[in-house]
Amino acid sequence: MASVILGILLILVPLPLSTEAQTSGNLTLGKSLTANDQNSSWLSPSGKFAFGFRRMGRGAHLLAIWFEKIEDKTIVWSANGNNLAPEGSEIQLTTDGRFVLVDPNGRELWSPSPTVAGIAYAAMLDTGNFVLVSQNHVNLWETFSQPTDTLLPTQQLDQGTKVNARYSEMNYSAGRFHFKLGDDGNLAFYATPDPWVASDTYWDSNTSNGFRLIFNQSGQVYLTDRNGALLQVVSSDTFPASGYYRRAILEFDGVFRQYVHSDSSSLSEMGWVVARSSPVPPNICTSITQTMGSGACGFNSYCSLEEDQRPRCHCPHGYTLLDSTNEMNGCRQDFVPQSCDGSRPETDQFTFFSMPYTNWPMSDYERTAAQTEDSCKEACLADCFCALAIFGDNGNCWKKKIPLSNGREDRSDIAKALIKVRINDSTSKSIGNGSKNSTLIIIGLVLLSSSVFVNLLLLLITYLIYRSFRSRDSKLSRPVQINQATGTHTFTYQELQEATDGFKEELGRGAFGTVYKGVLRYEDTNFVAVKVLATRTGESEKEFEREVSAIGQTNHKNLVQLLGFCNEGQHRLLVYEFMSNGTLADFLFGISRPSWYKRIEIACGVAQGLSYLHDDCTRHIIHCDIKPENILLDGSLTAKISDFGIAKLLMANQTRTVTGVRGTRGYLAPEWFRNMPISSKVDVYSFGILLVELICCRKNYEPEAEIEAQIVLVDWVYDCYHDGSILKLVESDEEASTDIKRVKRFVMTALWCIQDDPALRPTMKKITQMLEGVVEVLVPPVSSSFISSI
Numbered sequence: 001m002a003s004v005i006l007g008i009l010l011i012l013v014p015l016p017l018s019t020e021a022q023t024s025g026n027l028t029l030g031k032s033l034t035a036n037d038q039n040s041s042w043l044s045p046s047g048k049f050a051f052g053f054r055r056m057g058r059g060a061h062l063l064a065i066w067f068e069k070i071e072d073k074t075i076v077w078s079a080n081g082n083n084l085a086p087e088g089s090e091i092q093l094t095t096d097g098r099f100v101l102v103d104p105n106g107r108e109l110w111s112p113s114p115t116v117a118g119i120a121y122a123a124m125l126d127t128g129n130f131v132l133v134s135q136n137h138v139n140l141w142e143t144f145s146q147p148t149d150t151l152l153p154t155q156q157l158d159q160g161t162k163v164n165a166r167y168s169e170m171n172y173s174a175g176r177f178h179f180k181l182g183d184d185g186n187l188a189f190y191a192t193p194d195p196w197v198a199s200d201t202y203w204d205s206n207t208s209n210g211f212r213l214i215f216n217q218s219g220q221v222y223l224t225d226r227n228g229a230l231l232q233v234v235s236s237d238t239f240p241a242s243g244y245y246r247r248a249i250l251e252f253d254g255v256f257r258q259y260v261h262s263d264s265s266s267l268s269e270m271g272w273v274v275a276r277s278s279p280v281p282p283n284i285c286t287s288i289t290q291t292m293g294s295g296a297c298g299f300n301s302y303c304s305l306e307e308d309q310r311p312r313c314h315c316p317h318g319y320t321l322l323d324s325t326n327e328m329n330g331c332r333q334d335f336v337p338q339s340c341d342g343s344r345p346e347t348d349q350f351t352f353f354s355m356p357y358t359n360w361p362m363s364d365y366e367r368t369a370a371q372t373e374d375s376c377k378e379a380c381l382a383d384c385f386c387a388l389a390i391f392g393d394n395g396n397c398w399k400k401k402i403p404l405s406n407g408r409e410d411r412s413d414i415a416k417a418l419i420k421v422r423i424n425d426s427t428s429k430s431i432g433n434g435s436k437n438s439t440l441i442i443i444g445l446v447l448l449s450s451s452v453f454v455n456l457l458l459l460l461i462t463y464l465i466y467r468s469f470r471s472r473d474s475k476l477s478r479p480v481q482i483n484q485a486t487g488t489h490t491f492t493y494q495e496l497q498e499a500t501d502g503f504k505e506e507l508g509r510g511a512f513g514t515v516y517k518g519v520l521r522y523e524d525t526n527f528v529a530v531k532v533l534a535t536r537t538g539e540s541e542k543e544f545e546r547e548v549s550a551i552g553q554t555n556h557k558n559l560v561q562l563l564g565f566c567n568e569g570q571h572r573l574l575v576y577e578f579m580s581n582g583t584l585a586d587f588l589f590g591i592s593r594p595s596w597y598k599r600i601e602i603a604c605g606v607a608q609g610l611s612y613l614h615d616d617c618t619r620h621i622i623h624c625d626i627k628p629e630n631i632l633l634d635g636s637l638t639a640k641i642s643d644f645g646i647a648k649l650l651m652a653n654q655t656r657t658v659t660g661v662r663g664t665r666g667y668l669a670p671e672w673f674r675n676m677p678i679s680s681k682v683d684v685y686s687f688g689i690l691l692v693e694l695i696c697c698r699k700n701y702e703p704e705a706e707i708e709a710q711i712v713l714v715d716w717v718y719d720c721y722h723d724g725s726i727l728k729l730v731e732s733d734e735e736a737s738t739d740i741k742r743v744k745r746f747v748m749t750a751l752w753c754i755q756d757d758p759a760l761r762p763t764m765k766k767i768t769q770m771l772e773g774v775v776e777v778l779v780p781p782v783s784s785s786f787i788s789s790i
């Protein structure tokens with residue numbers, strides 16, 4: 001069910017638009033825009049915001065304001081969500097000074113309210129405010145005072161202004177959630193369009209003199225009194241004041257959240273990030289207990305706050321979603337309710353599912369005393385009206401009837417829900433997870449009976465034995481090294497120039513410099529890779545050599561061995577063993593798909609190499625740039641991490657803020673963008689991305705992907721995991737699809753690695769154990785980035 005919402009969120013990247021900027025600056029009378037596929041927006045002077053038409057579907061256009069420079073073109077205001085405009089509709093700034101949206105037949109679809117006349121010009125401002133201005137330069141009307149669901153920095157709301165959530169993520173009709181700064185000075189959130197009882201709020205500021213709600217440029221949303229004095233901070237983000245786009249929105253789930261988005265194009269891949277401190281209310285599931293209305297979710301469903309702090313709506317056993325595309329629309333019974341015909345009581349036709357920590361406050365119709373859970377069930381069974389009983393602690397048994405409202409999961413609630421469900425003889429469907437389990441069993445049976453599976457199992461066992469022998473081998477016989485305890489070999493520049501034949505054969509080029517193939521005269525057999533570092537000033541000779549010798553001392557079968565270096569004046573070069581099979585990127589994303597078992601070995605190898613770098617070697621090294629291009633493969637396709645230690649070597653003094661971001665887009669952990677301390681967990685994050693790429697044999701980011709949901713691999717992986725359709729990820733890969741249990745374990749491990757919160761990511765040591773199946777991989781928490789990177 002959660003995945004439905006996720007799915008919807010992921011599709012949010014809107015329908016293809018081709019918005020051509022027409023004008024920036026003041027819009028004079030007589031201007032108009034037509035709802036078609038082209039040229040349908042007016043930009044603000046800096047091009048940050050656009051006002052115009054957004055195509056929401058075939059022949060359905062939304063008059064809106066959006067962030068023009070953000071790929072998502074996130075909408076921040078809209079006029080006609082309830083009444084989309086057909087193709088050919090026009091928004092007109094008429095010559096007689098009115099502003100009106102008309103359909104192709106000239107019928108008015110929307111106009112500002114209250115009615116505005118005497119407009120002299122209009123303007124889309126760089127703040128995101130669209131204004132209609134009089135001859136005397138007075139703002140007659142502005143979108144900032146008529147918000148839909150979003151507030152922007154510098155926006156101020158006066159008493160009486162309503163902010164209304166949309167109906168669903170993609171449907172801009174007004175939903176039921178809204179908030180309002182009332183005449184009584186209280187900022188109140190409501191879950192029904194027309195509250196029956198004024199006190200049926202789910203969040204209150206409890207202020208009596210709130211006069212204005214302000215969202216200021218540094219990311220604080222706060223209430224002030226009539227004199228402008230600060231009364232209460234409603235929510236805030238902790239990001240630097242500049243360098244970010246911001247918005248605060250009452251989302252369709254009823255929660256008010258603040259989002260930030262880097263305004264630097266190189267970092268925009270992160271998308272919108274939700275400010276952790278902001279959600280209001282913090283737990284909407286337990287905040288809503290209304291006398292009327294369904295609660296945070298729809299009728300008969302229950303709400304639970306997931307790890308990402310977002311509410312999800314679920315159906316109890318025996319119930320399914322009324323509308324499979326919108327989990328917030330409630331659930332219906334899958335079965336015929338109990339007959340109330342006294343002569344056929346049907347008491348043997350029903351059973352109970354017990355749901356701890358779940359409750360539906362306010363839909364009780366009777367309380368009976370019951371000493372035990374069983375007697376509470378009996379009481380409910382004997383009553384045809386009873387759909388559910390709550391068994392409380394003090395011998396209370398609360399009977400509830402359909403529709404159930406205010407459903408929530410609440411870990412602090414000791415009461416237990418006992419839901420009454422008809423026993424269905426045709427065991428195949430209808431109740432709870434039954435269907436999923438049975439398909440699993442079927443898959444299991446098919447696998448077991450297939451000889452391919454048996455063969456693969458044998459292969460796997462052989463491989464495991466082989467590997468254990470080999471790893472023992474490699475511990476016994478290390479390759480010959482130039483640099484023993486004394487440190488690394490020092491080369492002269494001339495030696496290396498000769499070794500590479502004047503730097504003739506280029507092997508690769510990276511952020512840190514260019515790599516050439518060479519051969520050392522006195523090393524008869526071995527080729528070497530000579531990396532010419534981008535020169536850097538300010539680093540003392542001693543420091544450089546100390547770092548290089550630290551790198552030289554690292555010694556692990558999954559690390560590229562540093563053989564020596566050269567440090568002569570401007571020239572700084574590193575000499576590595578040569579890896580004949582090139583980079584993992586070429587291997588993985590090339591024409592033919594590498595074997596699944598090889599990929600497993602590579603994943604485990606990289607994990608072990610990283611684990612060694614982080615924990616085992618004398619100097620704890622953070623790689624900072626784990627990606628397939630930096631994993632090399634030797635003659636026997638053993639994965640070896642290259643370029644470790646260089647981040648430190650070359651950028652030791654860099655600040656750890658957004659400006660100091662190093663590494664590669666797409667593999668970067670969120671800390672890089674968040675002014676947070678950098679730890680070895682950044683490598684864990686990058687490894688997680690690498691791991692999904694290894695599983696699926698494709699790049700994480702594939703803008704050309706046919707299916708939109710598959711453009712960002714981790715998002716798709718995440719979806720598939722939550723849908724229970726992991727098989728889809730490796731559909732065309734026979735080896736992997738017959739090893740689906742391991743695929744699942746790897747996927748879960750990867751989802752742990754890419755947690756937003758570095759503290760949640762396991763250490764690399766733990767990850768090697770997870771990959772090898774030595775420890776159980778728990779269900780990964782939902783990472784907020786999947787939801788907030790809209």
Ligand SMILES: *[C@@H]1O[C@H](CO)[C@@H](O)[C@H](O)[C@H]1NC(C)=O
Nearest residue numbers: 024025026027045121123137
């Ligand atoms: C728009 O009109 C106002 C008032 O006449 C003027 O101050 C402002 O500079 C104009 N802006 C542009 C971009 O022309």
Ligand SMILES: *[C@@H]1O[C@H](CO)[C@@H](O)[C@H](O)[C@H]1NC(C)=O
Nearest residue numbers: 019020021022034038039040
């Ligand atoms: C719309 O944009 C296209 C391409 O930029 C341009 O050729 C055309 O003249 C524009 N049409 C209008 C009505 O501005």
Ligand SMILES: *[C@@H]1O[C@H](CO)[C@@H](O)[C@H](O)[C@H]1NC(C)=O
Nearest residue numbers: 056057060084167171172173
């Ligand atoms: C949005 O939801 C409303 C309420 O269910 C519905 O009437 C309307 O047709 C929906 N709009 C779109 C564009 O799907």
Ligand SMILES: *[C@@H]1O[C@H](CO)[C@@H](O)[C@H](O)[C@H]1NC(C)=O
Nearest residue numbers: 203204205206207232233234
């Ligand atoms: C407002 O008062 C209610 C009831 O006392 C309380 O639960 C809630 O936390 C208060 N809200 C704020 C923002 O303090």
Ligand SMILES: *[C@@H]1O[C@H](CO)[C@@H](O)[C@H](O)[C@H]1NC(C)=O
Nearest residue numbers: 216217218219220222230241
């Ligand atoms: C925003 O409001 C907060 C709280 O009043 C204040 O500390 C901060 O300085 C304000 N920032 C700006 C840019 O006004």
Ligand SMILES: *[C@@H]1O[C@H](CO)[C@@H](O)[C@H](O)[C@H]1NC(C)=O
Nearest residue numbers: 334335336424426428429430
């Ligand atoms: C029992 O399950 C079958 C198969 O899913 C379904 O068609 C039928 O409606 C169910 N019967 C009742 C009484 O719920």
